[in-house]
Amino acid sequence: MLPLPTFSVLSPRAVSDAAQMLTDHPQARLIAGGTDLLPSMKYGLFTPPTLIRLGGVSALQEISVTEAGGLRIGAGVTLRAVGRDVRVLSLYPALAAATRTIATSTIQAMGTLGGNLMLDTRCAWYNQSTFWRGALGGCLKCHSAPEGAICHVAPKGKGCYAAHSADTAPGLLLYDAEVELVSTRGARRVAVAALYGDDGRDWIRRAPDELLTAVILPPPPAGRVVHRKLRARGSIDYPLLLTAAAFDPDRGPRVVVSSVGPRPVELGGVAEAWEAGGVEAVAEAAYKQVSPLSTHVWPAPWRKKMVRVEVRRALEAAISGV
Amino acid sequence: MSEPDSPVGRRGGKIDGLPKITGAARFTDDLTLPGMLHGAFNRSPHAHARILSIDVSAALALPGVYAVLTGADLPTPYGVIPVAQDEHALAVGKVLFIGDEVAAVAAVDQETARRAAALIRVEYEPLEGVFTIEDALNPDKPLLHDERRRKGDTNVLRRVFQKYGDPAAGFAEADVIIESNYDYPGSTHVPLETQVALAQPHPDGKLTLWSSTQIPHYLHRIVSKVLGMREQDVRVIKPDVGAGYGGKSDPFANELCAAALARKTGRPVKFILDREEVFYAHRGRHPTRMTLKMGVTNDGRITAADFKAWAAGGAYASYGVVTAYYFGVFLPLPYKLDHWQFESHRCYTNHPPCGPKRGHGAIQPRFALELHLDKLANAIGMSPDALRLKNCVEPDTETSNGLRITSVALKECVDKVLAASGYLEKRGKLGPNRGIGLATSAYMCGALHPIVQSEMPQSAVQICADRSGRVSILSGTADIGQGSNHMLAAIVAGRLGIPETDCVVLEADTGLTPVDLGSYSSRVTFFAGNAAKMAADQLYAVMRAAAAEKLGGEDVVMLGGKVFRESAPEKALDFAEAVQLAEERHGTLGFVGHYKPPKIGNRFRRQSVGPSPAYSFTAQVAEVVVDPETGFVTVERIWAAHDCGKALNPTIVEGQIEGCVYMGVGEALAEEQSYTKHGLHRAPSILEYKIPTVFETPEIITIIVESNDKEGPFGAKEAGEGPQLSTVPAIANAIFDACGVWMNEAPFTPDRVLKAIERRDREARRASFDGA
Numbered sequence A: 001m002l003p004l005p006t007f008s009v010l011s012p013r014a015v016s017d018a019a020q021m022l023t024d025h026p027q028a029r030l031i032a033g034g035t036d037l038l039p040s041m042k043y044g045l046f047t048p049p050t051l052i053r054l055g056g057v058s059a060l061q062e063i064s065v066t067e068a069g070g071l072r073i074g075a076g077v078t079l080r081a082v083g084r085d086v087r088v089l090s091l092y093p094a095l096a097a098a099t100r101t102i103a104t105s106t107i108q109a110m111g112t113l114g115g116n117l118m119l120d121t122r123c124a125w126y127n128q129s130t131f132w133r134g135a136l137g138g139c140l141k142c143h144s145a146p147e148g149a150i151c152h153v154a155p156k157g158k159g160c161y162a163a164h165s166a167d168t169a170p171g172l173l174l175y176d177a178e179v180e181l182v183s184t185r186g187a188r189r190v191a192v193a194a195l196y197g198d199d200g201r202d203w204i205r206r207a208p209d210e211l212l213t214a215v216i217l218p219p220p221p222a223g224r225v226v227h228r229k230l231r232a233r234g235s236i237d238y239p240l241l242l243t244a245a246a247f248d249p250d251r252g253p254r255v256v257v258s259s260v261g262p263r264p265v266e267l268g269g270v271a272e273a274w275e276a277g278g279v280e281a282v283a284e285a286a287y288k289q290v291s292p293l294s295t296h297v298w299p300a301p302w303r304k305k306m307v308r309v310e311v312r313r314a315l316e317a318a319i320s321g322v
Numbered sequence B: 001m002s003e004p005d006s007p008v009g010r011r012g013g014k015i016d017g018l019p020k021i022t023g024a025a026r027f028t029d030d031l032t033l034p035g036m037l038h039g040a041f042n043r044s045p046h047a048h049a050r051i052l053s054i055d056v057s058a059a060l061a062l063p064g065v066y067a068v069l070t071g072a073d074l075p076t077p078y079g080v081i082p083v084a085q086d087e088h089a090l091a092v093g094k095v096l097f098i099g100d101e102v103a104a105v106a107a108v109d110q111e112t113a114r115r116a117a118a119l120i121r122v123e124y125e126p127l128e129g130v131f132t133i134e135d136a137l138n139p140d141k142p143l144l145h146d147e148r149r150r151k152g153d154t155n156v157l158r159r160v161f162q163k164y165g166d167p168a169a170g171f172a173e174a175d176v177i178i179e180s181n182y183d184y185p186g187s188t189h190v191p192l193e194t195q196v197a198l199a200q201p202h203p204d205g206k207l208t209l210w211s212s213t214q215i216p217h218y219l220h221r222i223v224s225k226v227l228g229m230r231e232q233d234v235r236v237i238k239p240d241v242g243a244g245y246g247g248k249s250d251p252f253a254n255e256l257c258a259a260a261l262a263r264k265t266g267r268p269v270k271f272i273l274d275r276e277e278v279f280y281a282h283r284g285r286h287p288t289r290m291t292l293k294m295g296v297t298n299d300g301r302i303t304a305a306d307f308k309a310w311a312a313g314g315a316y317a318s319y320g321v322v323t324a325y326y327f328g329v330f331l332p333l334p335y336k337l338d339h340w341q342f343e344s345h346r347c348y349t350n351h352p353p354c355g356p357k358r359g360h361g362a363i364q365p366r367f368a369l370e371l372h373l374d375k376l377a378n379a380i381g382m383s384p385d386a387l388r389l390k391n392c393v394e395p396d397t398e399t400s401n402g403l404r405i406t407s408v409a410l411k412e413c414v415d416k417v418l419a420a421s422g423y424l425e426k427r428g429k430l431g432p433n434r435g436i437g438l439a440t441s442a443y444m445c446g447a448l449h450p451i452v453q454s455e456m457p458q459s460a461v462q463i464c465a466d467r468s469g470r471v472s473i474l475s476g477t478a479d480i481g482q483g484s485n486h487m488l489a490a491i492v493a494g495r496l497g498i499p500e501t502d503c504v505v506l507e508a509d510t511g512l513t514p515v516d517l518g519s520y521s522s523r524v525t526f527f528a529g530n531a532a533k534m535a536a537d538q539l540y541a542v543m544r545a546a547a548a549e550k551l552g553g554e555d556v557v558m559l560g561g562k563v564f565r566e567s568a569p570e571k572a573l574d575f576a577e578a579v580q581l582a583e584e585r586h587g588t589l590g591f592v593g594h595y596k597p598p599k600i601g602n603r604f605r606r607q608s609v610g611p612s613p614a615y616s617f618t619a620q621v622a623e624v625v626v627d628p629e630t631g632f633v634t635v636e637r638i639w640a641a642h643d644c645g646k647a648l649n650p651t652i653v654e655g656q657i658e659g660c661v662y663m664g665v666g667e668a669l670a671e672e673q674s675y676t677k678h679g680l681h682r683a684p685s686i687l688e689y690k691i692p693t694v695f696e697t698p699e700i701i702t703i704i705v706e707s708n709d710k711e712g713p714f715g716a717k718e719a720g721e722g723p724q725l726s727t728v729p730a731i732a733n734a735i736f737d738a739c740g741v742w743m744n745e746a747p748f749t750p751d752r753v754l755k756a757i758e759r760r761d762r763e764a765r766r767a768s769f770d771g772a
């Protein structure tokens, strides 16, 4: 087993305490279930001196119905609890489905919804041990990379394309979900659609002193949202491609594709394609727009072909569910 | 002698199963000694480089560090195969792959040891890497092992060419000849337990080494050699081991360095590899490129074969010389083939070293040949099962390359899998994208000739009957989870008519147990089982004689823990009473048995690798579903019939068959040691190296077939490796049945399958265009 580096732990009880600690300890990292953070620390991707443990903040563990008739899900609610909640199951089945495709059932019991939305971007050249990255010569995402390190996915580029791999994000985007971010400066809301940026090193539009407290879902849309995940095996694996499709009989389809770059992408031109040629045309439009890169061990050209297949299958399922 | 209430042939758990389930079993990492230090390696970040200098001062200066070793401290080269002594515990002069061990540290705890290892400064001069078979065959590329330098030398460790009969004449007889290229990937073992060693120095200069090895005997010899110690001063003990599959057959740097560091510091040293390091220690399946040309007559007689194989074997030889022979020797089996030849090359490349993995050297040619047979069957319009049965070897014959064949129940295996799976009714009729495939195979039951030439026994067992009625069994065998302890107990108890739980097995301790050559080449049941039987036979004779005298008649039987006359079963002695009677007459009851395989004459003197005292046979049918849009293959069900000779414990045999199928499914679907162009392992973790989860594991229907081999203990042969040989080609043949594409390259990843389907469609379009 790989040893963890040493660190100290702070255990706030209230959101305000946690926010204060974040302000006071700029080097600290938040830890919820730890299922992403701890493996990364064992690999030496970062070595925070302090962890702020959110497990004791009971306010983050609740699911409640909003005045608008949607749901507010605390950031600290486990994936298992989200996936089993009857309100989630009946109103947002694609979210429930997404929690069940993450990792394994044991990891779902530890991992949280907030941790999932804050999941680090992933790359086959980055999520490796200290020794491995040393032998490679590091890359742009490595904090400790030597001078002259390059991106192995796009060697001539200056950006990082590490893949957004959070299973719940594409579906939440189509449910028009927002997140609540809290700091000592106050609280604000950001749409999931606007939460992520285009560089795999700096992919979350969240200030360092902000804490994610809840996911807020408006009442569900008319029609059905479908979550699909392409992965190597039937369990444990991170996505090779994530697809979410929604179909509202009045407004037509919407499609989100993820795990192909640092953020989930809602496809453009879907309405036009739908008008012009139905499901096949939307799938074709997706194929043209989305170009997976060699951020995964499995080959990018095959993943590109899968964009067409997965979008078609997701959309067909969304339509047939109407 | 297999009575219904005898342990021989009885189902049930292993005698040492419960401790493993309850957590009471002690693996090497469970052992802790006072004052114990922990080891860690500094490894090479270069695939091929000269070491210019090593500076260990910063590591030594770190508080908590006790000692640092480099290659200069352990200069003696070693290797399991006598003609290939090309390894060092730590790199000497050069590093040959990314992950090669350069220096070793002993410190108070693992964290300190790792930190210190990272502080070691090594200056390298990078050399050009040798990464492909083309590179290895190219005389202009640098040699990995400088000492082999001769003019025109390449990085080929061993080339083997053998020819039998008259291949040209054989091809001339053929009505149909097909030639294809095949590619089989490198894969690794992924045992649950990583390699762990614990060494303890003794005040008198002796040393004890506990290790997760599957061959304590070779480890014993090589530790002594590398440390410059007398063999009688080194004691190697194998605690419980969490599997090996061939991956723990070589001596490893962590074992040698634990021993050397313990001697240097005077303290016990534990040295454990983490999961990533196991991918670098490797010794797994050789990635192999093959070409096979075969001819067949219209009525299905195989007339000739020409086979070529090139294996990119990684940085060291390991068992690679043997692999080069196995490639050819096991090509024809289980079929008769009179005219054929093979040429194989086992090469060095700058990758982690390959070695023996379950079905060593036989998996790759089997894959090629079993696909090829289906192609030939298609070409002549014969059912694949009929083609196979027509050419099947017969019992008590000799193959063209001089292998003595004794018991064969392949026909029964084929009949049973065909019936159970409905193969004949289903083939070609399951509709689009669902298919069924067959393959058969054979494997050895131990190598006839030991790796180190010797006329001494290859297995030995010592048994001792105690007055309490308990029988102790001492053996140098290495149970790594496959059940050899249970096998020994079942054989001894079966002979003596007592429950196997009344036996105590003490194994794999070179300070106490007689030599056994270890757990490889599926030899343990046949070799050590026969040794155990020989020891038990002697005890049986002595006890029976004593009982006959007491009971007043010769018709004595020992059964169900009782000793009695068949003609007067009511007057029975307890087994313990009978032991006491025998001890009074004979003295202390201790006996040894050994096994030396028979001297089987072989027309071909060069054939020292491959012959075995017996062979197991397997037939398998796979049913698969292919998603034609993604290329994903789902293996729904596998029927596996295996001729194991005699199932000493059917539960364990079934477990071995299931394990083989599982491993075969992994190699068929996704497992692959894949490297970047600089030789860096792309996925050294069990998250990214895709062994099957429960979702990819098919339903496995096992069928045991018993041919009762005349020389096997109670008729037993092997079950630990042979059943894996059929799995991958059965799946490939099922994919062809499902969607009409030949998967000549494994693993059958979605990407490859989809490309093959696209190629099929392009060709169909072209054909219809041409036809129009």
Ligand SMILES: Cc1cc2nc3c(=O)[nH]c(=O)nc-3n(C[C@H](O)[C@H](O)[C@H](O)COP(=O)(O)OP(=O)(O)OC[C@H]3O[C@@H](n4cnc5c(N)ncnc54)[C@H](O)[C@@H]3O)c2cc1C
Pocket: A029, A030, A031, A032, A033, A034, A035, A036, A037, A038, A039, A054, A075, A076, A079, A101, A102, A103, A104, A107, A110, A111, A112, A113, A114, A115, A116, A117, A118, A119, A120, A165, A166, A167, A168, A210, A211, A212, A213, A236, A237, A238, A239, B687
């Ligand atoms: C083997 C394995 C397979 C996996 N497969 C998948 C997969 O297929 N799909 C997938 O989506 N995930 C996968 N994961 C990742 C992980 O399990 C999930 O994403 C999980 O939801 C993370 O939640 P957590 O509570 O454990 O997060 P943590 O590990 O505790 O935190 C993750 C990150 O979020 C930050 N964070 C946590 N909570 C907050 C908060 N309230 N506010 C701000 N920042 C916060 C942390 O600082 C950290 O950077 C896998 C993990 C493993 C070990």
Ligand code: SF4
Pocket: A122, A123, A124, A125, A126, A139, A140, A141, A142, A150, A151, A152, A153, A154, A159, A160, A161, A162, A200, A295
């Ligand atoms: S995309 Fe490039 S920079 Fe980003 S993690 Fe991968 S290799 Fe590194």
